[in-house]
Amino acid sequence: MADTLETSANVVETGPLSASAEAALARAAPAGPRVRPNARMLLLLAVGHMTVDSMQGALPAILPALRVAHHLSYEAAGVIILLANLTSSVVQPAFGYLSDRSARRWLLPWAVLSATVGFALIGAARGYAAILALTVVTGLGVAAYHPEGYKSAAGVAGDWKATGVSWFSVGGNLGIAVGPLLITFLTQSFGLPGTLAMLGHGLAVTALLFAAQPYLAREGAARKATAASAAPSMLGAMVLLVAVVMVRSWTQLGFTTYVPFYYRDYLKADPWLIGPLLFVFLGSGAAGTLIGGPMADRFGARRFTMVAFALATPLAAAFLLTSGWIHFLILGALGFVLVSTFTTSIVLAQAYLPRHHGMASGLTVGLAIGAGGMGAWVLGAIADRWDLTTALWVAALAPAAGFVLALFLPEPEPRRA
Secondary structure (H helix, E strand, O other): OHHHHHHHHHHHHHOOOOHHHHHHHHHHOOOOOOOOOOHHHHHHHHHHHHHHHHHHHHHHHHHHHHHHHHOOOHHHHHHHHHHHHHHHHHOHHHHHHHHHHOOOOOHHHHHHHHHHHHHHOHHHOOOHHHHHHHHHHHHHHHHHHHHHHHHHHHHHOOOOHHHHHHHHHHHHHHHHHHHHHHHHHHHHHHOHHHHHHHHHHHHHHHHHHHHOHHHHHOOHHHHHHHHOOOOOOOHHHHHHHHHHHHHHHHHHHHHHHHHHHHHHHHOOOOHHHHHHHHHHHHHHHHHHHHHHHHHHHHHOHHHHHHHHHHHHHHHHHHHHHOOOOHHHHHHHHHHHHHHOHHHHHHHHHHHHOOOOHHHHHHHHHHHHHHHHHHHHHHHHHHHHHOOHHHHHHHHHHHHHHHHHHHOOOOOOOOOOO
C-alpha cells in the first residue's frame, strides 16, 4: 500500500497520468461496494412491462373467436399476428435510437395507455380492417415501452445488470402468460366484447407511471457516466445475435399462435383448455427468465443460451408426438428453456452495444422478434396449403438452427478500465 501511495505521489509531481498509470492506479484502488438494484422502481417498470405484454399475449388466445366471428382463414389470422409483431417489434430500433439520444421516460405511461386502449377495443371491432387498425395501435404502444423500459431497468439495476434485467423481463413474460388466461375467461364469459374489461388495470398502471416520472429521472446521469467507460461495440456479434433471436421467435410465436388452433380444430379439445395451456407454456418461460438472469451473471449468457437451444427441439418434438395431460408438462418444459433465453439475449445485446442500450434492446426485443414474427404468417400459409401439424413441425425444428448459430456467438469484451 505504501508503494502504491509513493507511486501516486511521484506521478502528481511529474505531471499528468499516462493511460497505463491510470489503469494501474485503478487496479490498486480498493473496489467500492456493489450498487444494489432499486427494487421499487424495478417492480413498477416490471408491472408496466407485464401490462403491455398481457395485451400482446392475449391476442393469439382470441384468434379462434375472431376467426369464427369474422369468417377468417388461417392465413388471415396469421396476418393479424404478423401485423402485431411488425408494429410492436420492428419499429422498436427507432424508439431505441430516440432513447439513446436523450431520455424519453414520458413514453412509458403513454405506451401502456396505447397498448391497453388498442387491444380493449379489438373485441368490439366491426370488421377485419378495424381489427388490423386496432392491432397497429396496440403494437405501437408495445414498441414504445420496451427500449426505454429496458434502458431504465438497466439504470436502476445497479451492478446486478443481468439479475435486474431478468426482474424486468419476467414482468413481460408474466404478462404474456397471464394475458391468454385472463382473456379466455373474459371472452368465454362475456363474448368478444369482454376485451373491454382489460381497460381497468391498464389505466391504473398508466397513472402510476405518470406519478413515477420524477423518480426515474434521477437515474439518467448515472447511466450517462457509466457509458463513458464502456468497451467498443461488437457489430458483427450483434447481427448474429439478432439471427439467433429471430429463430427462437419462430418457435415461440409459432406455438403460441397455432397451438390454440391445434387443440380446437385438430384435437377437438375443449376451448377452455386453450388459456391454461398457453399459461403453462409462457408462465414456465417466466420462471425460466427469473433463473436465466442470475445464471447469466454466474456462468455467462452465451453458455446458457447454447444449452437452452440444445434442449428446445427435442421438447418441441415430444409435444407433437404425445397427447393428453403430458402435453402440459412438455409444453411447460419447452417454455422454460426457450423463453429463458429472452433475458440472456438482452444481456448479450447490451454487452455487444454497451454505449447504446436503447438500440440494443430495440434490435433484440424489437427487430429480431418482429422479423421472426413473419414466421407466424409463413406457418399460417403452410397450414392452409398442407396442414396444421406440418406447420408446427417446422416451428419445432427451428431451435436446432438457433443452436448452430449460437455456437458462433463471441464472448462480450470487458468494460475498459
